[in-house]
Amino acid sequence: MAEPMIVASGVHKYYRSSAARVHALNRVSLVVQPGEIVAVMGPSGCGKTTLLNCLSGLDSIDEGDVVIEGQSLAALNDNELSDYRARRMGFVFQTFNLLPVLSAVENVELPLLLTGTPGGKARIAARDRLALVGLSDREGHLPGELSVGQRQRVAVARSLVNDPAIVWADEPTGNLDSENERDVMALVSRLNRERAQTFVIVTHSLEVGGRAHRIIRMRDGAIEDDGIVK
Numbered sequence: 248m249a250e251p252m253i254v255a256s257g258v259h260k261y262y263r264s265s266a267a268r269v270h271a272l273n274r275v276s277l278v279v280q281p282g283e284i285v286a287v288m289g290p291s292g293c294g295k296t297t298l299l300n301c302l303s304g305l306d307s308i309d310e311g312d313v314v315i316e317g318q319s320l321a322a323l324n325d326n327e328l329s330d331y332r333a334r335r336m337g338f339v340f341q342t343f344n345l346l347p348v349l350s351a352v353e354n355v356e357l358p359l360l361l362t363g364t365p366g367g368k369a370r371i372a373a374r375d376r377l378a379l380v381g382l383s384d385r386e387g388h389l390p391g392e393l394s395v396g397q398r399q400r401v402a403v404a405r406s407l408v409n410d411p412a413i414v415w416a417d418e419p420t421g422n423l424d425s426e427n428e429r430d431v432m433a434l435v436s437r438l439n440r441e442r443a444q445t446f447v448i449v450t451h452s453l454e455v456g457g458r459a460h461r462i463i464r465m466r467d468g469a470i471e472d473d474g475i476v477k
Contacts, residue, residue, distance in 0.1 A: 249280065249281050250281075250316070250317055251278045251279065251280055251281075251314075252279050252280060252281045252283070252315065252316065252412065252413055252445050253277070253278065253279040253302060253313070253314070253315055253413070253447070254277075254278050254313075254314045255275055255276055255277050255278075255302060255311065255312070255313050255314075256276050256311055256312050256313075256314075257274050257275075257276055257310060257311035257312070258272055258274070258275040258276070258298075258301055258302075258308050258310070258311035258312075258313060259272055259273060259274055259275075259308065259309050259310035259311050260272040260297055260301055260306070260307075260308050260309055260468075261309055270468050271294050271297045271468050272294050272297055272298060272301060272308070272468045272469075273467070273468040273469045274311070274469065275294075275298060275311070275468075275469065275470055276311075276470075277463060277470060277473060279413075279445065279447060281412075281443065281445055282439065282443040282444070282445055283445055283446075283460050283461060284435065284436070284439050284445075284446045284448065284458065284459045284460050284461075285446070285447050285448070285459060285460065285461050285462075285463060285474070286448050286449075286450055286455055286456045286458075286459035286461070286462045286463070287299065287447065287448065287449045287450070287462075287463045287465060288450060288451065288456055288462055288463070288464050288465070289464050289465035289466055289471070290466065291451075293465045293466050293467060293468065294465050294467075294468040294469075295449040295465055296417055296449055297468075298449075298465065299415055299417055299447065299449050301313065302315075302415070302447065303332065303336060303338070303415045304320045304323075304328045304331070304332055305332075308321075315335070315412070315413070316335065316412055318331065330362075333358065333361070333362045333409065334362065334409060335409075335411055335412045335413070336411050336412070336413055336414075336415060337405075337406030337407055337408075337409065337411035337413070337414040337415070338406055338414070338415050338416075338417075339399075339402050339403055339406045339414060339415070339416040339417070339419045340402070340416075340417050340418075340419070341417060341418035341419065341420075341421040341422055342422065343390070343398045343399060343401070343402045343422075344402065345390040345398060345401060345402060345405075346390075347389065347390050347391060348389070349389070349390075350386065350387050350388060350389055351377060351382060351385050351386050351387070351388055351389075351390070351393065351401045351404075352370065352373045352374060352377060352386035352387065353373075354390070354401055354405055355373035355376055355377060355401060355404045355405045355408050356369040356370055356372065356373035356408065357405070358405060358408055358409055359372060359373070359408055359409060362409070369408075372408050373386075373404070373408055374386060376404035376405070376407050376408050377401070377404050379404065379407065379438070380400040380401070380403055380404045380434060381400065381434075382397060382400055382401060382404065385397060385401075394427075395422060395423060395424075395427060396423060396426075396427035396430055396431065399419065399420070399422075399423060399427070399431050400430075400431065400434065402419075403419075403431070403434060403435070403438075407438070407444070411444075412445065413445045413446070413447065414444060414445065414446050414447075415447050416435075416446060416447070416448040416449065416450075417449045418449055418450055418451070419431065419448060419450070419455075420432065420450070420452055420454070420455055421450075421451070421452075425454070428452065428454050428455070429454060432454060432455055432458045435448075435458065436458050461473075461474035462474045
């Protein structure tokens with residue numbers, strides 16, 4: 248059996264204030280297998296985004312451990328963790344996070360350039376990923392010249408440009424209408440099917456949850472239901 252993509256064990260996260268400690272994650276344990284699409288759902292404030300940030304190493308944890316591809320994130324220093332994220336992870340956000348002064352292809356190639364990939368190689372990879380999401384004819388357009396759905400597809404292409412082991416997505420369809428949401432999730436399903444790409448998606452959307460292999464439901468910083476693989 249293949250090694251799990253993600254193993255989280257007893258992950259605990261709390262935020263300190265002058266008056267009290269707020270428990271954001273409470274002893275969370277979960278396993279994600281390679282090639283799974285996992286949706287994380289639950290009411291606002293239940294810890295979904297905090298969980299994604301802690302699993303991906305964007306945020307530190309107070310107790311427990313997160314292991315990705317057999318690598319404990321706790322064993323990495325800040326520079327090593329940043330390098331690991333840049334090489335092995337992709338990120339998609341609700342607000343797209345595209346630089347408005349860069350074209351679509353320049354936005355997609357940027358993560359590679361920041362890690363020292365030669366410009367020619369980065370451009371080839373960026374064009375390949377734009378073709379993958381059906382936007383070859385828009386590579387020279389600025390984000391402001393693209394539709395909302397096209398901007399999110401550019402963001403998906405950018406998340407794939409480094410051939411990541413896993414793509415983390417935080418409300419990736421939150422700014423989209425129902426038609427664009429279906430289009431983006433059809434793209435995610437195709438990428439998963441054709442490339443065995445692993446996705447962990449924080450969402451409120453039933454459409455997104457319906458495309459996932461498994462739904463993890465959270466409440467009050469804990470996993471209420473670990474889901475059943477379809």
